[in-house]
Amino acid sequence: MLETTATNPQNAAGSLVLDAPSLEESLLEERVSPETMLLSLPDVLEHSDAEPFRYCLNTSTLRGHHLSLSELVDVAAAAGYEAIEPWIDEIEKFAAEGGDLRDLAARIRDLGLTVESGIGFFEWIVDDPARRLSGIQGARHSMGLLARIGGKRIAAPPWGIHEAGSPSLNLMAAAERYRDLLELGDEMGVIPQVEFWGFSANLSRLSEAALLTVDSGHSDACILADVYHLRKGGSPVNGIGALGPEVFKVFHVNDFPDLPAESLTDADRVYPGDGVAPLRPLLRDLRDIGFTGYLSLELFNPEYYQQDPLSVARTGLEKLRGVVKDAFEL
Numbered sequence: 001m002l003e004t005t006a007t008n009p010q011n012a013a014g015s016l017v018l019d020a021p022s023l024e025e026s027l028l029e030e031r032v033s034p035e036t037m038l039l040s041l042p043d044v045l046e047h048s049d050a051e052p053f054r055y056c057l058n059t060s061t062l063r064g065h066h067l068s069l070s071e072l073v074d075v076a077a078a079a080g081y082e083a084i085e086p087w088i089d090e091i092e093k094f095a096a097e098g099g100d101l102r103d104l105a106a107r108i109r110d111l112g113l114t115v116e117s118g119i120g121f122f123e124w125i126v127d128d129p130a131r132r133l134s135g136i137q138g139a140r141h142s143m144g145l146l147a148r149i150g151g152k153r154i155a156a157p158p159w160g161i162h163e164a165g166s167p168s169l170n171l172m173a174a175a176e177r178y179r180d181l182l183e184l185g186d187e188m189g190v191i192p193q194v195e196f197w198g199f200s201a202n203l204s205r206l207s208e209a210a211l212l213t214v215d216s217g218h219s220d221a222c223i224l225a226d227v228y229h230l231r232k233g234g235s236p237v238n239g240i241g242a243l244g245p246e247v248f249k250v251f252h253v254n255d256f257p258d259l260p261a262e263s264l265t266d267a268d269r270v271y272p273g274d275g276v277a278p279l280r281p282l283l284r285d286l287r288d289i290g291f292t293g294y295l296s297l298e299l300f301n302p303e304y305y306q307q308d309p310l311s312v313a314r315t316g317l318e319k320l321r322g323v324v325k326d327a328f329e330l
Helices: 059-065 069-079 088-096 101-110 129-148 171-188 206-216 227-233 237-242 279-288 309-328
Strands: 054-058 083-085 153-156 191-195 223-226 248-253 294-297
Touching (some): 059 309, 069 083, 069 088, 069 309, 088 129, 153 223, 191 206, 206 223, 223 227, 227 279, 248 279
Parallel strands (some): 054 083, 054 294, 191 223, 248 294
């Protein structure tokens, strides 16, 4: 998840009004045929049976290219990914400009992709009841949009308590709030994944996220982890080995240069294998706990934003698969 440029989805959409009950329906009224706005003919990923994971593209990796959601879907498919992880504001923009989310969902399926997760920002975890209620309304809106394109899960980061000076979080209260969010997910058909941010004033470590999943008492509780945030927040990578196979469904993967954790920023993220992150032991730990889910490439590198988007997506997948194959001597 982006540290420096993440924006509130209520602001990012411009015209978004969360308390307008007919908004999501009204966005679907004007239809655009996917045949007229989307490319076709993706490459087919030759996924070895020996590779223990699947591969997903988080659209942050191409966020600086300012592509439409339909273009991002096409790039992900053409590059050979098996899934895509869009941002909520991209879905909002697509619908607001006349795109039909049901047609897009069909297009995603036709291209052989799934929507394993989505990225949104809503204040589900804050102490203030009024802000938290508004955050739950935002979560409902975001889950509804994701569900319309076949989305399975959504990130639930510590939005609203992440900035310096935020009040300290009571983790037991946070676990109850996470359960409330999971129950909303039951209703909406989209599972919230508790996400820790290494730079955050609260919920910055893997162990804290694990506490929320355990004490929520909900069978769908899970963690959205990130290689960068493990390093940024000081979580030991081998802590993954203490967790079970159901804890992770999607895992954000990237690499970073040899810098002190406090100096790292999201812009420093590089392709897997191009930095010093302990990716190979991390991947082996994931396999050993029984994780067979999706490695989602999440980068925010301004240099990559200046390059051809399809080349960036393909290079990212090639390098990610290369690290996986090297880790397991495939």
